[in-house]
Amino acid sequence: MIVSIASGKGGTGKTMVAVSFALSLIGVVPKEIQLLDCDVEEPNARLFIQSLDAQKKTVTVPVPVIDASLCNLCGRCAEVCVYNAIAVTQKKALVFPELCKSCGACSYLCPQKAITEKEKKVGSVEEAKGSGIALVSGKLEIGEIDAVSVIKAVKKRVDPQKINVIDSPPGTSCPVLETLQESDFCILVTEPTPFGLNDLKLAVETLRKLQIPFGVIINRCDLGSDCVEAYCEQESISVLLKIPFKREIANAYSRGIPFVEVAPEYRKRFQTVFQNIVKELP
Amino acid sequence: MKIAIAAQGDHLDAEVDSHFGRCAFFIIYDTETKAFKAIKNPNVTAQSGAGINSVTLIEREGVKKILAGNFGPKAERTLSSSDIEIVRDVAGTVKDAIQLVTK
Numbered sequence: 001m002i003v004s005i006a007s008g009k010g011g012t013g014k015t016m017v018a019v020s021f022a023l024s025l026i027g028v029v030p031k032e033i034q035l036l037d038c039d040v041e042e043p044n045a046r047l048f049i050q051s052l053d054a055q056k057k058t059v060t061v062p063v064p065v066i067d068a069s070l071c072n073l074c075g076r077c078a079e080v081c082v083y084n085a086i087a088v089t090q091k092k093a094l095v096f097p098e099l100c101k102s103c104g105a106c107s108y109l110c111p112q113k114a115i116t117e118k119e120k121k122v123g124s125v126e127e128a129k130g131s132g133i134a135l136v137s138g139k140l141e142i143g144e145i146d147a148v149s150v151i152k153a154v155k156k157r158v159d160p161q162k163i164n165v166i167d168s169p170p171g172t173s174c175p176v177l178e179t180l181q182e183s184d185f186c187i188l189v190t191e192p193t194p195f196g197l198n199d200l201k202l203a204v205e206t207l208r209k210l211q212i213p214f215g216v217i218i219n220r221c222d223l224g225s226d227c228v229e230a231y232c233e234q235e236s237i238s239v240l241l242k243i244p245f246k247r248e249i250a251n252a253y254s255r256g257i258p259f260v261e262v263a264p265e266y267r268k269r270f271q272t273v274f275q276n277i278v279k280e281l282p
Numbered sequence: 283m284k285i286a287i288a289a290q291g292d293h294l295d296a297e298v299d300s301h302f303g304r305c306a307f308f309i310i311y312d313t314e315t316k317a318f319k320a321i322k323n324p325n326v327t328a329q330s331g332a333g334i335n336s337v338t339l340i341e342r343e344g345v346k347k348i349l350a351g352n353f354g355p356k357a358e359r360t361l362s363s364s365d366i367e368i369v370r371d372v373a374g375t376v377k378d379a380i381q382l383v384t385k
Contacts, residue, residue, distance in 0.1 A: 078338070083330060084328065084331020084334050084335055087331075087335075087338060087356075087363075088338065089337065089360060089364040090341060090365070091363055091364060094363055099356075
């Protein structure tokens with residue numbers, strides 16, 4: 001089973017919810033719990049999980065290398081590259097690996113067979129064991145943009161025998177779609193502000209397109225207005241949980257302490273959220 | 283000699299564009315015949331590689347110098363693998379830019 005935690009707007013509390021939700025299920029669900037951090041541009045779930053024996057693996061993608069002694073500057077590679085990662089001037093063929101999406105068209109179609117592929121590091125995946133929980137974190141290499149390849153590598157560790165809780169990146173772009181696909185359920189974390197509502201609507205639209213069942217958790221529910229609740233009611237979206245704005249939560253978070261440890265009453269509430277999710281699934 | 287100027291419009295009184303890769307037009311000017319033509323830049327809205335494709339575009343026109351306010355790193359790398367000379371920090375109108383090269 002895969003439950004992903006996403007949000008249209010950044011900074012609404014995805015990681016806080018993902019970590020606390022996953023921790024709350026330890027020992028109460030007859031399955032192993034695994035937390036997968038797919039927010040590879042800012043993987044911070046591991047700051048909250050005390051872990052042992054971390055194993056790190058490199059994520060690479062193939063990029064073209066052009067053998068100048070075989071290249072006759074015909075320009076076919078640049079022509080077929082939809083990402084504009086190759087330039088062929090009258091003197092030289094140039095590769096811009098940072099633009100390459102590893103489709104392989106250039107090497108496949110080069111009439112001179114002058115193009116081979118080499119592996120380029122775009123990130124890493126770290127697997128660690130906490131107490132009662134496994135953690136998989138993806139990390140995009142500095143300067144790289146190919147978050148999707150790293151997310152795919154993280155998602156390879158999804159285990160159907162376990163409860164997989166996925167911390168998604170924010171927004172509604174390609175990395176988010178890559179993360180959310182195959183989810184059985186998605187929890188959208190939002191805040192009751194005009195920004196929160198606007199981006200929640202975008203996320204709702206995305207999930208409806210992906211046909212993934214979802215519900216909403218309203219964080220800092222006592223700030224802002226009732227705009228999010230009114231919207232959820234109007235759209236028949238279930239509000240799974242409301243979390244108030246509390247100094248001790250923020251304080252613990254800033255010290256890397258999961259929120260359910262300072263507000264243990266929320267363990268039960270997250271367990272109820274899980275039961276309600278299970279009920280909603282076919 | 284043919285030169286190219288990154289411009290905001292399709293005529294000689296247009297302002298020089300501060301950015302090469304995504305300028306609105308390339309003015310191709312022949313310093314001998316004093317004839318010019320304007321090419322609408324198809325790379326203005328490209329998601330990536332605007333600079334790279336702009337270089338190959340002006341290279342096909344047989345240009346020997348390119349004038350603009352500034353050049354992106356990828357455009358610069360591509361230009362350095364061509365025979366086109368970069369003239370940066372150019373401002374004012376296309377006419378002013380031509381003067382810079384022909385005076």
